[in-house]
Amino acid sequence: MIAGTLLFMFVFNITLQRISLGALIIAMGMLVDNSIVITDGILVRMQKGMKAKDASMAVVAQTIWPLFGATIVAIFAFAAVGMSPDATGEYTRTLFLVIIISLTLSWFLAITVNPLICVQFMKMKDPSKKKKINIKMFEKLKARAKTKVKTKVKAKTGIKESGGGFMGWYKKVLAGSMNHRWITVGVLVGLLILSIYGYGKVTQAFFPSSGQPQFLVDYFMAEGTDINTTERDVITIEQYFMDDEIFPEIRYVSSFVGASPPRFQLTFTPESPNPRLGQFLIEVYDPATIPDVLKRIQTHLDENYPQGTSQAYRFQLGPGAKGLINARFSGPDPDVLRAISLQVRRIFYETGNAVAIKDDWGDRxxxxxxxxxxxxxxxxxxxxxxxxxxxxxxxxxxxxxxxxxxxxxxxxxxxxxxxxxxxxxxxxxxxxxxxxxxxxxxxxxxxxxxxxxxxDTRIQRRDRMRTMEITCDPLSGEASDLFAEVRPLIEAIELPPGFSLEWGGQYEDSGNANAGIAKTFPLAFLAMLLTIFVLWNSVKQPIIIFLSVPLSLIGIVAGLLLTGFPFSFMGLMGMLALFGMVIKNAIVLVDEIDLTLKGGGDRFTAIVDASATRVRPVMMAALTTVFGMSPLVSDLFFQGMAISVMGGLTVAAVITLIATPVFYAMFFGIKEGEEHLPPDQIEADSGIPDIPVGIEAPADT
Missing domain, CATH: 3.30.2090.10 (Multidrug efflux transporter AcrB TolC docking domain; DN and DC subdomains)
Structure with missing residues (x-):
């Protein structure tokens, strides 16, 4: 599947870069989901005595369209971000394209190649090969089994509790949850409310800083400064940076005067040509030393070059590398705008956690x-x-x-x-x-x-209105925390008639990104909804499936709070992807329940037994995805997505196996005790079949 994905990436001219490579790692954890369902179904039927070929054909016939629908739902979960008209959609679009290719191939190969492999390599021992069993030994074994395992028959439901083992424990828990369904729902709703409250404690971010060993330093002198004067300062600063006794961490320094270097990466925006501009591109030996180097550089420039405004900052793995806090004031009078700018800059200074405080008009x-x-x-x-x-x-x-x-x-x-x-x-x-x-x-x-x-040597306009932007960046911590501190103070400034305030920076970028998702998510959600309605041609099953989606927030918030990672834009993308994974698991589970109920018998027992058969594929699919995402935890860009998916899916897989059957029983009015068989017709099962003396016992299969 990976080879096929790479082939189609070559055909569609999708290059290998950070986003597409991350998508491949994400896909590796999701690719096996369809194969797990097919393989597990074939294995269960072969253990019941079916031939491998017949089992393969039966499983494929049963699951081909539910798996196709689940795959389509998983793809549409990524569509909201991949099809976003915002710049973030362009930046992350290759992730969506790679997911489309890989998951489509996963479904196709799961229903074609996977059954073939199972037929060729999955072998069961022939039951016709019997072996003699010592009668006395068998009698002792049978007696021991009967003393250790006491068969309990529930007269109402017909559920057989054979005791022991994870599956027996799961059936007991599920049956108890279904019997006390309103308590179960109340507990789930309580956990959901608690997670919503906990979400307010999670640190918010947009895109993280890059982990590359380069960073930038901007140096702006006063307006009207001659370029030769700027060059003299730049040469002096460069010599200071290259002093190995002061900065042994620095490897290379490239200096630029009057203009920025060309745009050498997508997230870097060059400054407009200006004779007062000096810029340094610095590379270090170890990226881990960058925070300390940035702090020392910023301190040196602030103390020794008061005639200029400097800012040392890292590259961002997304839009907006600097000016993360941006207050944008518009109005007709430049003098009033400058007076407002002075108040805003004073607020920034008084926080003690703001650096690179400036406005885009510069000094007069x-x-x-x-x-x-x-x-x-x-x-x-x-x-x-x-x-x-x-x-x-x-x-x-x-x-x-x-x-x-x-x-x-x-x-x-x-x-x-x-x-x-x-x-x-x-x-x-x-x-x-x-x-x-x-x-x-x-x-x-x-x-x-x-x-x-x-x-004023420079007057900026926005929508033909004089506009001044006052910006700063946090010295430490997240920009969202600093923004939350200064926002009420700045919005409390009384503005004269004709003047207005608008927030830019990370707040605006994040809002634009979320607005882009808001435009495409309804269409993606509608496509997921229609897919599920087409699969069932009913209303109740789709509602049951979608009720599991909000519960995934419990695991997301728990994972973020335990790790301390911020919830970033990629975390939002991971949450949307998680919705698709949860829906996919619920589709497989509800489909199995429907199939079991068609066989007749006690409906309550059928739900429990059907859910038990889905425990292994659901948990294996969740674990493969979690382990597949684990390499991304160390990557700064995909960190938020990895934690959201890993934490959310780990909890959601467990909750789905409990909540979905409970919701099913509630919606269809299935209660304990209906359509039960009389006790004398219930076959007691001690785990070892009764075998008449003198008859050869079949070999273990």
Whole structure:
């Protein structure tokens, strides 16, 4: 099945990367579910005396469509995330595609290849080969068995309690649960309510940080800083990072000035080109040392480079690597926005757990503003754009051409020497060309005065409205905890009319991801519901099956609380996948109960016996999935999913084997004592058949 999955991945051009490899590991735990059901059914029938070929044909005929429906339900459980229109859906889509391929192959091979293997390799001893049994020894064995195992016959139900063994214990527990069904339901509802309460104690997260040995450091100087000044600071900082006595953990440092490196991975978003930007890509020998290195770097930059704003951070295994807490204010007045920004940043600082506190407008820059005499300019035919161009050419420079170097086009900029550009008195010696007079006009003739002012060098807009984003990141712990602390304080700020607050960052990314799932989950749920209704053409059985789904939350919350892992977006995906697995187990169980009830007899006993026959395949399928997910516990990306599935399925498998039969008995009004056989017609079973003396006993099978 794995080889077939890889083949189809090649055909559909699905590459091997973190998501698809994780999907393969998840699939390895789920692939054997269908095969377990088929193999167990064949084994049970062969133990009852059927030939291997007949048993295989009977089991496949009975389970082909229930297993197909269960497989479709499991696939649709992953569809909500895989088909999400959000960026997270694009990021995790290959997981959904690999699950489709692997589970479809699992069903097809389970009904074709698996029976063939069972016929070839599963052999039972021939009952016709009899062996002599010493009569005296047999009598002693029979007497010992009768003294140790006391057959108890329940006159009402006809359930035979042979005592001993896990299966006998399970039947007793199930029968007791069905007899006290309302108490059982009350206990399950109580556990569900307790798990809902416990969910509030679980730490929330979106995507975890990456475990790769690289991280980034951003360094922003004040607005209007020349790129050469930025470069000098970047060189000094780089030399500090490369000092082996200070940072023996660091292996390589790559520095970038004025722009970020190209987008070398999906979750990395480069900064916009800016002369005040310096960025460092740092690689360490051991990823485990990154938290300590980040803290030391951040402390050094904050203490020794107050002229800049710095942030050291790890890559994220999903959207949003920085600016996890983002308060977005919109309004018409820049001065009011800056006043609000000051209040928000003060709140961030006072928490003591916030770093990289900044807004996206930056500081105001000191500029020289020319008060142009419009009348004098019109008299000589000079416009504002012409004056602006003359000022730009004398200080920043003008692009006069392009230089081609291989495939690169490098701009050629004309400007005066640095000594002339650095002196503001050069404004009084500047001339502007007049196309009307065909001569140079002194700038002083066109300007009333020059004034030194502070102005916004960058104004961001969102939906055509001036918008300022104030961001920070947690120094330690999860961003959700810091967000819960600052949110009520920031929302308590009184905003003037025309101003509004909107939350961005991780809160917005998580909301968008959940909204994307909310759009696709109803369709996926409807598809699962229709699949089950088509299988039974009834209402009661699908309701019974879906009642087991909420109970899986008990195991999820218990697993997260015991391990201390946060509930992330991948944990949500694992929970949706778990719903499909629980429904799959319930389908197999309800189908077996329906089949047993068709045979007639005591319905209460039939439910108990049918449920007992499903214990082995349900538990084996759960264990294989749990063990299959166990390698993902150490992976930071799939950690939440693994814990959700492992904890949830472990508890859900046990609860399903109890809750589903109880719900079945409740919905169909099956009670103890109906349609029971008279006591004299019940065959007592001591575990060893009565064999007349002198008759050869059949060999053990």
């Amino acid at each position: 820059a000191k500029v020289i503003r020319a008060d142009i005499d419009e009348r004098a300019a019109r008299e000589v035919g000079i416009t504002r754009p012409q004056i602006n161009r003359a000022l730009q050419g004398s200080f920043n420079g003008l692009t006069v051409g392009l230089y081609r170097e291989n495939h690169r086009l490098i701009p050629i900029i004309s400007r005066p020497p640095f000594g002339e550009r650095a002196d503001s008195t050069a404004l009084y010696d500047l001339f502007v060309w007049s196309p009307v007079l065909q001569t140079q006009i002194p700038l002083t003739n066109l300007v009333k005065d020059f004034e030194l002012v502070w102005e």
